[in-house]
Amino acid sequence: MPRKTTRVKPAEKASSPPAPRIPLRITDTTLRDAHQSLWATRMRSEDILKIIDVIDNVGFYSLEVWGGATFDVALRFLREDPWERLRSAKAKAKKTPLQMLLRGQNILGYKNYPDDVLDHFVALAVTNGIDIFRIFDALNDTRNLEYAIKAVKRYGGHAQGTICYTVSPVHTVEEFVRIAKEQIAMGIDSLCIKDMAGILSPIAAERLVSALVRETKIPIQLHSHMTSGMAVASYVEGVRAGAGAIDCAISPMAGFSSQPPVETMLAIFEETTYNASLDMEAIKAMRRYFQELAPKRRLSHHQPDNIIDPEVLLHHIPGGMISNLRSQLAQQDALDKLDEVFEELPRVRADLGYPPLVTPTSQLIGIQAVMNVLAGERYEMVSQEIKDYVRGLYGRPPAPINPEVRRKILGDEKVIETRPADSLPPMLPTATQGVDPALIKSEEDILSYCLFPEPALEYFKWRSLPPEKRPPSPADVELQKERKNAQSEAAAATSAPRPFLAPSDYAALHELVGKVRELNLTELTIRRDDLALVLRADGMATHKETSSAAAPVKQGTPAAPPPPAPVAPKTAEADTTKPAAPEISGPTINAPLSGNFYRSSGPGKPPVAKEGDTLKADDPVCIVEAMKLFNTIKAPFPCRIVKFLVEHGQPVKKDAPLVVVEKV
Numbered sequence: 001m002p003r004k005t006t007r008v009k010p011a012e013k014a015s016s017p018p019a020p021r022i023p024l025r026i027t028d029t030t031l032r033d034a035h036q037s038l039w040a041t042r043m044r045s046e047d048i049l050k051i052i053d054v055i056d057n058v059g060f061y062s063l064e065v066w067g068g069a070t071f072d073v074a075l076r077f078l079r080e081d082p083w084e085r086l087r088s089a090k091a092k093a094k095k096t097p098l099q100m101l102l103r104g105q106n107i108l109g110y111k112n113y114p115d116d117v118l119d120h121f122v123a124l125a126v127t128n129g130i131d132i133f134r135i136f137d138a139l140n141d142t143r144n145l146e147y148a149i150k151a152v153k154r155y156g157g158h159a160q161g162t163i164c165y166t167v168s169p170v171h172t173v174e175e176f177v178r179i180a181k182e183q184i185a186m187g188i189d190s191l192c193i194k195d196m197a198g199i200l201s202p203i204a205a206e207r208l209v210s211a212l213v214r215e216t217k218i219p220i221q222l223h224s225h226m227t228s229g230m231a232v233a234s235y236v237e238g239v240r241a242g243a244g245a246i247d248c249a250i251s252p253m254a255g256f257s258s259q260p261p262v263e264t265m266l267a268i269f270e271e272t273t274y275n276a277s278l279d280m281e282a283i284k285a286m287r288r289y290f291q292e293l294a295p296k297r298r299l300s301h302h303q304p305d306n307i308i309d310p311e312v313l314l315h316h317i318p319g320g321m322i323s324n325l326r327s328q329l330a331q332q333d334a335l336d337k338l339d340e341v342f343e344e345l346p347r348v349r350a351d352l353g354y355p356p357l358v359t360p361t362s363q364l365i366g367i368q369a370v371m372n373v374l375a376g377e378r379y380e381m382v383s384q385e386i387k388d389y390v391r392g393l394y395g396r397p398p399a400p401i402n403p404e405v406r407r408k409i410l411g412d413e414k415v416i417e418t419r420p421a422d423s424l425p426p427m428l429p430t431a432t433q434g435v436d437p438a439l440i441k442s443e444e445d446i447l448s449y450c451l452f453p454e455p456a457l458e459y460f461k462w463r464s465l466p467p468e469k470r471p472p473s474p475a476d477v478e479l480q481k482e483r484k485n486a487q488s489e490a491a492a493a494t495s496a497p498r499p500f501l502a503p504s505d506y507a508a509l510h511e512l513v514g515k516v517r518e519l520n521l522t523e524l525t526i527r528r529d530d531l532a533l534v535l536r537a538d539g540m541a542t543h544k545e546t547s548s549a550a551a552p553v554k555q556g557t558p559a560a561p562p563p564p565a566p567v568a569p570k571t572a573e574a575d576t577t578k579p580a581a582p583e584i585s586g587p588t589i590n591a592p593l594s595g596n597f598y599r600s601s602g603p604g605k606p607p608v609a610k611e612g613d614t615l616k617a618d619d620p621v622c623i624v625e626a627m628k629l630f631n632t633i634k635a636p637f638p639c640r641i642v643k644f645l646v647e648h649g650q651p652v653k654k655d656a657p658l659v660v661v662e663k664v
């Protein structure tokens, strides 16, 4: 263990030569993990480009700038091209290597991709500016890392392998060393211990790093989060045991569920033999910049509740996942079930073979726990992704899956034993089939589309508009809303509640009601601020009249509430001159969860079922995407599809009728 020394003061230099100092490498995560952990990934390219030349002068070992969430959020919320962000960052940061977090065979997404997509992605990431690839697999299944490691080496990048750190009966030091050795055999250049939840204790860090140093020669980097408050101590113990690199963020972007602050770590190591030699003036400029930026970017719902959350040491759920669970339960109007979900989650994790909780397993396990609690029966509702997981399509879980649970989810279906991507045909040749070729501008666009089809397409369409016609990005809308909320909260104390409709609105409303009938619309929504008035005609209205025929439909949820009252226009003329909407009657299949309704599994894909189709019980009908996972809605009994009540891509509330069917 290195000897603790006091700092060598300049005056002493002449008489006694300074003790040799061991270089300590520091990766800055401010531009990726820190804002993902603290700002829901809302840092913009302009925010980065204004400061990156300063950051480049600090002397960091690398800058983490890219990952799955940054890519997704850029397209989905910021209406930015993530590739363009990378290129412009690279143009300004000429000295410091740029680093990304690559989810192995999952690339940046939530499922395995075929090798051709992974290969092309790595090639383009290198061309656009990534130097270091931190490659991880949520299950620590090295079969999912091998192709990515080889591709990174082939294109001249630095391949950093990863151990996803977790605590379970099967995750021992010996097991982690075994996983590291497998990755070393695959050709990694360095190894990261990735503690995504912030649960790596100082003693565990010391033991794990010591064992890795003893049994391998690979350079080791520590990545942790401040969630439980232990990360600073764990870094110190890990470095003293032989880890040569740590991940930090600038102090305004550190702490809470983000990384330890770089300034703190420097102060600690300054009194030791370890030397990070960073430029303190550049760090100061960086700190000032993010101090000023933080209040502009951090929304009220981004801020974690606690500076330190010791409960993470009990439930091991990463910070980002807790806020996700909370917002997803809120979407399902079930926030009161949070404690039940916390109790259910470790049971689901044990049933499914103790996967480390990191993207995508954190979503899979978390949402399955939510579904088990909401449905009131365990594994009654199961997402497509969980089925794939149990089938082996994500890889080999650290421990065997509970056989009873497997049978309930899969029946007699076989589990695949080979590397999951081996069963995936090449995807690039037909990747953008069905997409307007005018929207695709580059090879990079094809990759964006492969990885995030819906958000990428939205972004391409938005980009294709003349700049003055582009609507504000969802992130801008969010910011405006937040500011408005803050203003109206301030004004709330003095102003009286405002009615939804002003008297002058009624004339317009009458006209609209007439339009609804004339156009035979199913639904017309009038919005004002956060309130929505929904008018329904046609199917919905007549469905109400015949709703006594509707049978309750089981989808693991209670039967639908009565449909909204029929629209009753006040003008006599509307009643007599307009033809009545065609009658549609029959039982409905309702949304088991709030989410987005889809007729097909992706752009260009055929609909899951069409009007007029006759289905057997359990045949797929449509899809409700809830909590980022796709739930196939199945026919509860043999039936014929009469009419879909919701349009593809529209949001639906839990229990909303999706489709009228006829029993056969």
Ligand code: CO
Residues within 6 Å of the ligand: 033, 195, 196, 223, 224, 225
């Ligand atoms: Co992290």
